[in-house]
Amino acid sequence: MLLSTKGDYGVRAMIDLAKHEGEGPVQRAEIAKRRQIPESYLDHLLAQLRRAGFVRSVRGPGGGHLLAKPAEEICLLHLLEALEGSLAPLQCLDNHEPGAEAICGQEWVWQEIYDDMRRKLAAVSLAALAEHEREHERTAVVNYSI
Amino acid sequence: MLLSTKGDYGVRAMIDLAKHEGEGPVQRAEIAKRRQIPESYLDHLLAQLRRAGFVRSVRGPGGGHLLAKPAEEICLLHLLEALEGSLAPLQCLDNHEPGAEAICGQEWVWQEIYDDMRRKLAAVSLAALAEHEREHERTAVVNYSI
DNA sequence: GTATTCACGACCAATTCAGTCGACATTGTA
């Protein structure tokens, strides 16, 4: 049931972009260093996020990556679904194959859990994540805000 | 985020045992057939469930598998944790490594989702799953109750 | 003693995960 590093890293990177919203492009190397993500792997994740319409990239000196839309308009649910594919704990919750309930016997439990999870993830915007991190920094020792 | 077939199959098998509670041992081959699980794979799952104290097995002719305790006393949470290991969506939710929050930045969202999921899974007993399936059979075509 | 059933461990193929690397495209600046 673990989120893969794809989802984890991808969201970390997006939080980083959100925290530098309005400051021009952020370079891959900076993100990688601050968020402890292997740079060449981050490359793939940014490509995926770009294809999904969350990130815009600029080449050349002074280039880098930016949010393609305001942080308020990006929610954790859509972000994770773009990175991980479906978050459903059981195949049958997405496919909705007929007859599956009869054999599986647990889908009614998981359906509720899944719905609830999606509701909660949809309610959290990237802006909220970034703000939460800023809040956290005010009281903690560590600082990733350069 | 998918539950592996281990968890899925394992719970299916347990529901099968619950539905035959009090009728003596149920054979692996029967379970496998009814629940559409490869028999040799089910072997491993039953071994795991036995080691975890959920199942008792009897060898020899007329042997098979039984619940090691009443179906009311087995909840879905413990069953799945025995089969899958931790259900946490992020490592840091179990380990609780210090400093993880600073880099990860999403654990506060997932902690709530995880707690909620565990609460819900803990509230569902194997008896409830079996009863739900019986209920379902009354209104559906398919019948697995032999 | 034989047929039936579970017990256990070795093995295996396919897939996914988590990357690395190298060649190439774009663009700002000297």
Added chain:
DNA sequence: TACAATGTCGACTGAATTGGTCGTGAATAC
């Protein structure tokens, strides 16, 4: 115009996990 800085893309890879199979052996009812 050359070049350095940056992103883009695809091929490749090693390790782990998943989802099994198979064969041998042990227990036990008859």
